[in-house]
Amino acid sequence: MKKIGLIGGISWVSTSDYYSFINQGINAKLGGLNFAECIIHSFNYADIKKNNDAGDWDKTLDMLTNASLGLKSCGAEAIVLCANTMHMIVDKLEQRIQIPVINIASVTAKEIRSQKIEKVGLLGTKFTMEMDFFKSKLNDLNIVSVIPEEEDRTFIHYTIFEELGRGLVLEETKKRYVSIINKLIKEGAQGIILGCTEIPLLIKQEDINVPVFDTTLIHSNAAVEFMLNGKS
Secondary structure (H helix, E strand, C coil), X not given: CCCEEEEECCCHHHHHHHHHHHHHHHHHHHCCCCCCCEEEEECCHHHHHHHHHCCCHHHXXXXXXXXXXXXXXXXXXXXXXXXXXXXXXXXXXXXXXXXXXXXXXXXXXXXXHHCCCCEEEEECCHHHHHCHHHHHHHHHCCCEEECCCHHHHHHHHHHHXXXXXXXXXXXXXXXXXXXXXXXXXXXXXXXXXXXXXXXXXXXXXXXXXXXXXXXXXXXXXXXXXXXXXXXX
């Protein structure tokens, strides 16, 4: 089994899901008392958010680099960034650390393509919805993505940081998310990407009448595949 490094705390809420999913995945494959060999570096979320709000992605990159190199020195053979937004700088990070970083957007795009879906709605932070780092991976596989209107994007971004990232799951927030998703379905979305690792705390498959792509679970499954087979 290959050893992986998890970079979490962005937020701790979804990091705990990664840890559970990856250990459950290894055990499902190997049985018995087999579980994941992994190391976790957990950030103070406030430090990361301060950089990102200021547009100081270079500082965030330096922090992720130092954390990744620390995990590499402890034997990690690949890195898992436990957040979608951090994949904005994933290519630069991988160049710096010289071990694989399992890309959440790439593995999600592969999963969507495997279901022969051609148009999806993308939810996440404003960075994920508005920038190209996630959408480009969908585009590479000829998957069209649509995002909510500006007011809805602002609402989603706010609730990710002020509610879900703190472990708060509110019924009124869920109703608004479902309404936003239904608008995207009316625009032709055949599936919905939960493109922030906290959104699955709020939205489940049973809430939506098209396929839902839980990036936390998809990414965790890719980590398990790498650990067992050396590829994601």
